Amino acid sequence: MMSSKYDLTDEQKELVAIAREIAEKKIKPIRAELDETQEFPYDIVKIFGQSDLYRVFVPSEYEGLGMGVYESSLITEELSRVCGGIALAYAGSLLGTFPILLFGNEEQKKRFLPPIASGEKLAAFCLTEPEAGSDASNVRTTAKKEGDYYILNGTKQWITNGGVAGLYSVFANIDISRGIRGITAFVVDRDTPGFSIGKKENKLGIRASNTTELIFNNCKVPAANMLAKEGQGFKVAMKTFDMSRPGVAAQALGIAQGAYEEALKYAHERKQFGQTIYSFQAVRFMIADMAMKIEAARALVYQSAKLADAKDPDSGPYSAMAKAFASDVAMEVTVNAVQVLAGYGYMKEYPVEKMMRDAKITQIYEGTNQIQREVIATHLTKELSRLEKK
Amino acid sequence: MKKVIVFIKQVPDTSELKIDPVTNTMIREGVPSIINPFDMYAIEEAVRIKEKWGDTEVTVITMGPPQADAALREAISMGCDNAVLLSDRKFAASDTWATSYVLSKAVGKIGEYDVLLAGKQATDGDTAQVGPGIATWLGIPCITYVNNIEEIKPGYVKLHRMHDEGYDVIEIEGKFLLTVLKELNEPRIASFRGKMNAKKAEIPVWTAEDIGADPAKIGFMGSPTRVVKAFSPPVKQGGIKISAEEDPSVPEKLKSYLREKLII
Ligand SMILES: Cc1cc2nc3c(=O)[nH]c(=O)nc-3n(C[C@H](O)[C@H](O)[C@H](O)COP(=O)(O)OP(=O)(O)OC[C@H]3O[C@@H](n4cnc5c(N)ncnc54)[C@H](O)[C@@H]3O)c2cc1C
Numbered sequence: 001m002m003s004s005k006y007d008l009t010d011e012q013k014e015l016v017a018i019a020r021e022i023a024e025k026k027i028k029p030i031r032a033e034l035d036e037t038q039e040f041p042y043d044i045v046k047i048f049g050q051s052d053l054y055r056v057f058v059p060s061e062y063e064g065l066g067m068g069v070y071e072s073s074l075i076t077e078e079l080s081r082v083c084g085g086i087a088l089a090y091a092g093s094l095l096g097t098f099p100i101l102l103f104g105n106e107e108q109k110k111r112f113l114p115p116i117a118s119g120e121k122l123a124a125f126c127l128t129e130p131e132a133g134s135d136a137s138n139v140r141t142t143a144k145k146e147g148d149y150y151i152l153n154g155t156k157q158w159i160t161n162g163g164v165a166g167l168y169s170v171f172a173n174i175d176i177s178r179g180i181r182g183i184t185a186f187v188v189d190r191d192t193p194g195f196s197i198g199k200k201e202n203k204l205g206i207r208a209s210n211t212t213e214l215i216f217n218n219c220k221v222p223a224a225n226m227l228a229k230e231g232q233g234f235k236v237a238m239k240t241f242d243m244s245r246p247g248v249a250a251q252a253l254g255i256a257q258g259a260y261e262e263a264l265k266y267a268h269e270r271k272q273f274g275q276t277i278y279s280f281q282a283v284r285f286m287i288a289d290m291a292m293k294i295e296a297a298r299a300l301v302y303q304s305a306k307l308a309d310a311k312d313p314d315s316g317p318y319s320a321m322a323k324a325f326a327s328d329v330a331m332e333v334t335v336n337a338v339q340v341l342a343g344y345g346y347m348k349e350y351p352v353e354k355m356m357r358d359a360k361i362t363q364i365y366e367g368t369n370q371i372q373r374e375v376i377a378t379h380l381t382k383e384l385s386r387l388e389k390k
Numbered sequence: 391m392k393k394v395i396v397f398i399k400q401v402p403d404t405s406e407l408k409i410d411p412v413t414n415t416m417i418r419e420g421v422p423s424i425i426n427p428f429d430m431y432a433i434e435e436a437v438r439i440k441e442k443w444g445d446t447e448v449t450v451i452t453m454g455p456p457q458a459d460a461a462l463r464e465a466i467s468m469g470c471d472n473a474v475l476l477s478d479r480k481f482a483a484s485d486t487w488a489t490s491y492v493l494s495k496a497v498g499k500i501g502e503y504d505v506l507l508a509g510k511q512a513t514d515g516d517t518a519q520v521g522p523g524i525a526t527w528l529g530i531p532c533i534t535y536v537n538n539i540e541e542i543k544p545g546y547v548k549l550h551r552m553h554d555e556g557y558d559v560i561e562i563e564g565k566f567l568l569t570v571l572k573e574l575n576e577p578r579i580a581s582f583r584g585k586m587n588a589k590k591a592e593i594p595v596w597t598a599e600d601i602g603a604d605p606a607k608i609g610f611m612g613s614p615t616r617v618v619k620a621f622s623p624p625v626k627q628g629g630i631k632i633s634a635e636e637d638p639s640v641p642e643k644l645k646s647y648l649r650e651k652l653i654i
């Protein structure tokens with residue numbers, strides 16, 4: 001097993017084993033079909049729930065198992081090794097739950113977390129808008145207080161789990177003139193009047209993941225559903241990313257691992273010029289590089305996940321490094337896996353072309369890799385002042 | 391509290407069993423053990439019944455060597471609440487008659503129950519007799535080859551029994567034992583909490599004495615069956631097919647075939 005070189009506890013090993021069993025027995029047989037049809041894997045979500053996987057990241061007071069980013073990253077990695085798209089039905093719910101985990105008050109946690117833990121409800125994270133991509137502060141969705149409610153108006157786009165979630169962490173601005181200091185986070189229930197699901201996207205990769213537009217049309221959200229305080233939404237989003245990026249990194253890592261295993265197997269079977277293609281240095285070095293970079297990525301991903309769990313003050317830049325590095329590795333490894341399988345790799349009968357398409361998103365969402373490098377570089381300026389003090 | 395009891399057997403993980411030509415017994419060495427595949431469907435069904443009814447306890451029972459403990463823990467990881475291991479040297483070499491006697495005595499010790507579930511047959515012994523045997527000892531109805539349960543509640547079931555020509559729809563009132571087929575459901579993957587429960591579970595071992603078994607009815611001496619010879623039966627031949635569309639002389643051919651076989 002991939003994580004076997006790390007000191008996992010018995011509990012962590014069990015989780016990895018469960019995730020692998022689900023991936024191999026239940027996901028592998030349907031991944032190509034769902035990639036083709038873009039159907040959402042409701043049956044698999046049921047299995048995730050039944051196997052307690054959504055409980056992992058929820059504290060035990062709220063019917064969870066009280067584990068953290070590291071354990072959920074181990075699970076995401078195993079699932080992504082077989083299908084990066086279906087894995088997002090797991091990881092996407094974690095992303096949508098982080099704002100509640102990090103900023104929910106006791107009453108909100110009691111209300112929202114148990115159905116997420118059981119898998120009865122998926123969560124979604126709703127920040128991006130047509131005019132707010134990398135510049136997430138440019139949110140145009142508005143929230144106006146009216147009595148005990150906030151009235152939300154606006155449109156979110158490209159929301160993972162958009163059409164299938166039960167709870168939505170939504171970022172809206174209470175006063176556009178306040179700019180970033182107007183952004184406020186809310187939990188919106190799917191059944192809220194004025195909330196509806198817009199267009200479902202047709203995507204390059206992770207096609208089994210459900211990505212949609214969300215429309216807020218005088219959507220009446222109880223004030224009791226506001227997370228943190230008015231104007232603290234941007235902080236909620238940024239702290240969420242510090243915790244969630246190791247998950248994207250783990251997704252990338254799993255996709256890379258799956259592609260590398262396919263390439264390694266194939267290179268030992270395929271014969272040309274009377275010998276296996278693995279005997280050609282050009283091929284074997286390509287695969288050696290895959291293994292080497294995946295191992296380096298794994299070390300960084302696990303370390304960043306542990307720092308996130310430890311609430312280390314530097315976990316943000318570490319998460320950014322892990323996300324950017326692992327996703328760049330995933331892209332390189334999957335492109336090269338297609339190269340190793342060559343013509344067969346380009347065909348849909350083999351899984352590597354899908355892995356290549358799936359890998360691309362990991363360089364884009366939860367902040368593009370350019371934005372990750374911005375996060376890292378900004379942190380490095382602080383590092384410099386620390387160095388100079390010594 | 392309602393109660394479902396499941397009978398499972400630990401079997402060697404292979405469909406190609408090797409038989410020792412001298413002793414006529416199975417060679418078990420080096421073969422990993424699994425839960426008899428049909429019993430997985432019985433476990434899954436028991437857990438589904440529990441989920442449907444609520445306030446229901448599922449107990450899983452096996453008679454076997456101490457290692458069979460592992461099979462019981464796997465069943466707990468899938469959602470069974472507790473388990474009993476029937477293990478005693480005196481049980482060794484029990485045939486299906488003695489095995490089902492022992493299992494029925496264990497049910498007697500447990501006391502109250504609503505539903506009993508077993509697999510259709512074990513992949514090693516292969517007799518498919520133990521389920522019906524238990525029901526006979528207990529004096530309750532047994533429905534074999536169950537592939538669909540339409541409705542089940544305490545004291546009532548409506549189900550389908552599969553056979554070669556189709557299926558029967560059967561209703562029963564009272565207590566009953568079902569032996570199940572793979573068409574019934576899809577066994578779940580063990581949950582994390584299930585696995586943790588399985589690790590922690592204390593599984594009692596009951597001996598012949600504990601269940602009050604009559605020593606004359608158990609083990610080799612209590613078993614009326616003697617294995618004389620074990621062999622693979624010939625594969626069942628399919629019927630012959632003569633197509634009238636391709637061959638106009640079919641009636642003639644059919645007549646001569648039937649004459650040849652002395653049927654007409
Ligand atoms: C499949 C999918 C699922 C998604 N799921 C979610 C979700 O669940 N929730 C959610 O809120 N969002 C989601 N997103 C949105 C995603 O996070 C954004 O696409 C991403 O943040 C980038 O925004 P953008 O696409 O508008 O790119 P832009 O911001 O327009 O960037 C375009 C290019 O410019 C570069 N660039 C922009 N600004 C800078 C800068 N300051 N410095 C250097 N380079 C820069 C970018 O790196 C990129 O190469 C999803 C997107 C996709 C495709």
Ligand SMILES: Cc1cc2nc3c(=O)[nH]c(=O)nc-3n(C[C@H](O)[C@H](O)[C@H](O)COP(=O)(O)OP(=O)(O)OC[C@H]3O[C@@H](n4cnc5c(N)ncnc54)[C@H](O)[C@@H]3O)c2cc1C
Pocket residue numbers: 397398399414415416426428429432451452453454483484485486487489490493507508509510511512513514515516517518519520521615616617620
């Ligand atoms: C090579 C060989 C030949 C044998 N021949 C005979 C024979 O001809 N006649 C004979 O009577 N016995 C025979 N036995 C012994 C017999 O197979 C078993 O010891 C035993 O009685 C179970 O029968 P089975 O495996 O056929 O189970 P089956 O009756 O096929 O099993 C049906 C179901 O009963 C339940 N069950 C079966 N065994 C147990 C158990 N130990 N604990 C709990 N639940 C159980 C399970 O739910 C199982 O799915 C033979 C054994 C071997 C190894």
